[in-house]
Each structure stands twice: as C-alpha cells, then as structure tokens.
Amino acid sequence: MKAEAWIFAACTIFFALVSPTYWFVTAGSEHGGDWTGTSALVMCTLLMAMITLYIGFHAKQMDPRPEDRKDGEIADGAGELGFFPPFSWWPLWCALSLAFVVFAVAMAAWWLFIIGAVVGFICVAGLVFEYYRGEHAH
Structure with a gap:
C-alpha cells in the first residue's frame, strides 16, 4: 500500500x-x-x-x-479474492429511485419525495438482502 x-x-x-x-x-x-x-x-x-x-x-x-x-511472485497472490455477485437489477432500481427523490426535491413536490423514499428503501433492502433468499439463502 x-x-x-x-x-x-x-x-x-x-x-x-x-x-x-x-x-x-x-x-x-x-x-x-x-x-x-x-x-x-x-x-x-x-x-x-x-x-x-x-x-x-x-x-x-x-x-x-x-x-x-x-x-513477490505472481503465484503469491493466487487464491480466492472474494465474492463478486453476478448480474443484478437492484442497482438500477436504487439509482432510479434516487433520481426520483432528487427530482422531487428540485420540484419541491414533497409527496413525490415520500413515494420515492419509500421505493428507495425497498430497493436498498432488496439490494442488501438479495443473496439471503432463494438459491443463495444461508
């Protein structure tokens, strides 16, 4: 480092x-x-x-x-580097809900902000817990 x-x-x-x-x-x-x-x-x-x-x-x-x-040799760095998730739709929905919230603040439409925040919370929860259900459940 x-x-x-x-x-x-x-x-x-x-x-x-x-x-x-x-x-x-x-x-x-x-x-x-x-x-x-x-x-x-x-x-x-x-x-x-x-x-x-x-x-x-x-x-x-x-x-x-x-x-x-x-x-150091190249072989010294061999081994598992960590878990890298495959394709996921959750980051797209998180970004869209954030854009929705920012747009609502810019337009001072607080009712739209609340809807966007709730959708954003659901999207972030889906992103965080994506690998704790279905075939990836621990």
Whole structure:
C-alpha cells in the first residue's frame, strides 16, 4: 500500500501547488479572486492529504502484499479474492429511485419525495438482502 500512499501524496502536492496559483491567477478578474474555485481546490487538497495519511498509516501497520514486495511472485497472490455477485437489477432500481427523490426535491413536490423514499428503501433492502433468499439463502 506504500505505492498508493505515494500516488495520493503526489496528488496532495499537486493540489497544494495549484490552489494558491489558481487564486493568484483569478485575482486579476473583476471579482478579486474566485473564492468558489479556490475553496474547492483547498478542500481537494485537504481530502487528498487525509487519504494520504490514512493509507500511509495503515501501510506501515500491515504486512506487505505480494505486489508490494520486491521478491513477490505472481503465484503469491493466487487464491480466492472474494465474492463478486453476478448480474443484478437492484442497482438500477436504487439509482432510479434516487433520481426520483432528487427530482422531487428540485420540484419541491414533497409527496413525490415520500413515494420515492419509500421505493428507495425497498430497493436498498432488496439490494442488501438479495443473496439471503432463494438459491443463495444461508
């Protein structure tokens, strides 16, 4: 995970350099600097720094993965990687119900929001419990 930490560190440095540069470049405009873009870049810098610190901290705590070791072989990473679900319709219905809810908020139609939230709750429950019924029941 040290490679990932270095990638995020490079992104942090990039955003740290771009943020003040952006503010100085836009300071010549009629508004005296674009605070919206500058604050967005500063937040990106802080979020990248947070991810860098988190990954860097955990990279020191854990044993190196096969791809992190210089003497690692391809066969060292063999084995089961986890469960990856096959085709499912539930993510589509979850996304559509979320779009329905956002549309209802934008139109201030609270009755539509309630309907969308109930449908969304049913869809999320269906997605979560999809593999606890039928032939996949535990």
